[in-house]
Amino acid sequence: MENNLEEIRREIDGVDARMAALFEQRMDLVRRVTEYKKAHGLGISDPSREEALVRRNAEMVADRAIREYYVNFEKQVIAQSRDWQRRLLSGMKIAYSGVPGAFAYIAARRLFPGAELVSFPDFARAYASCEAGETDVVVLPFENSFAGEVSTVTDLMFSGSLYVNQVVEVEAEQNLLGLPGADKSRITKVYSHPQALSQCAEYLQRHGFEAKEFANTALAAKRVAEKQDPTRAAIGTAEAAELYGLEILEARINTSRTNTTRFAAFSRVLNLDTENKRKMGKHFILMYTVKNEAGALAQTLNIIGTHNYNMYNLHSRPMKELLWNYYFFVELDGDIATEEGSSMLRELAPLCDRLKLVGSFYTR
């Protein structure tokens, strides 16, 4: 009997030894994934993928009683590898525009936990820092579900050299922030970013508040805190209130209930991986100019249509350097890294004066 117990223990030792080697191997593979993501400016952690992974792996455990222990074990393994990725990414520098607490900060933090976030006073300088190689990635807002495109960023996409490889959505809850104990009825002036102000325009009008534009919401909150004038308030996030010691005078004052901003992570290389993420759609962005003649835009749309790509979004922007000339921004549903996609690009090229594939990314 004793002999037998010894034997079983020896076998457990053997299993442990094999598990240690496998764990090391797994962590090494995670390192390789992280290096790839780093090079392509991709963020870590995809919760939907992790959940699916645990569920799929659990099915490999035949004994149902053991399975629930396995689920916990696997979750631990994933948590450890996320920590590991965070450490590996810690050398990475992420540019954003605004101050801590702004939406851009939240988006960058969510995409690149553990990385160093570097703040810039405006979009153009943040973008330029990544182009120059001072930062690895720049995270900028490019579309708001309520106010539409962020035109400065659209222009940077067109004129700049960076690519969009990842997009994250941050849902905005706009709150009225004031000094602690301030009386809402005495507020006269409200500070915020123009987009936040437009999202809350109805509320501001109803209360007769005067709006004053700021470069971003967090800066507006900071200003209210510095001024110490109880008739001033800011529109911003709960994070900003906490960061600058303000109080939420009224929560959720934005008109549209689902107010979401899409942030793009830009980097210097275009990532066209063909990895198939379940439950994720793929999108890509094209920007182009056409000859200034009748039907020129329609011809490009016909080519897109003939390849069965659904157009998610199309808008035009003036080209600053050429009076009354416009470029087009098109976001499309589908994968560009396919035979169909490369045929489409090839066929669009002669119809466009300039044509640029700005990015390709997964979207929910």
Added chain:
Amino acid sequence: MIFKRKLLIPKEIKEMYPISGEGALAKRRNDVQIAEIFTGASDKLLLVIGPCSADREDAVIEYISRLRALQERVADKIVIVPRIYTNKPRTTGAGYKGMLHQPNPQGGADMLRGLISIRKLHMRAINETGFSCADEMLYPENHRFLDDLLSYVAVGARSVEDQQHRLTASGLDIPVGMKNPTGGDLSVMMNALHAAQSGHTFIYRNWEVESKGNPFAHAILRGYVDSHGITHPNYHYEDLARLCELYAGSGIRNPAVIVDNNHCNSGKQYGEQIRIAKEVLHSTRHNADIRHLVKGMMIESYLLDGCQKPEEGVYGRSITDPCLGWEKTERLVLDLAELWV
């Protein structure tokens, strides 16, 4: 008529799928080789061979790649021009109208995608195999989309009486084969050859254009249907001798005939093409005039024997008229190389 959308011009589609430098050289070489057959400078046999309709890019490219290897084996006797027929005339207008109309044979009409698809297919053919191919000139205006890629075009039995086809043929710098009409009247075909070999001024793609006449416009005998709906062949010795007579004293330059082995000559019994081909060669051995007149043949052939309905979707089997499969085709071409003297 509803004007749905303005299509692209040939220049734009050519820029999307341009011929390579090497492809352009290959076309020039092929054109010279083919012209020499029509002038009589070369006595090789011209084989215009391939599927009845080019239904899908992958299967057609595979087929043509096989032809390339076969061409190398018979190079001293035979010049192969693969047929890539991208538009099909339909007797009643119903059914599959070719890649130009239906780039996806199971789908509906998409003329923009169709124009791009036929250009892409012909471009791949020359860039990847060095073959500048043959197509039917069903819509003369569309020739400009392919003019730098083709080495041969045919004017079909239903189009041969049409003025615009004849005038366009007169302006092309590649051989144009003009078929006898479905009713079999050879004078209609001879008139078409006269017209195509003369110069004209006419309207083409909204331009006033001038043609010099095409000295390589020639006859194609494809059999016919009589007033009772009965199919008759016209590839026999007597038919060829009669065509020699029609050519004699007609003033038509470079007298030539290509025998279409399928259609009414085979009664669409695709297997008969083998016997018909050999019989034509036999006729050339008995009469020096016929030997000089017969320049080549048209054979309908694909990867697999026979045909299918478009919705069946078998790779490499014709979705229009039945074709000879690859094994029989290869055997036939090797036999013809042996028999052609």
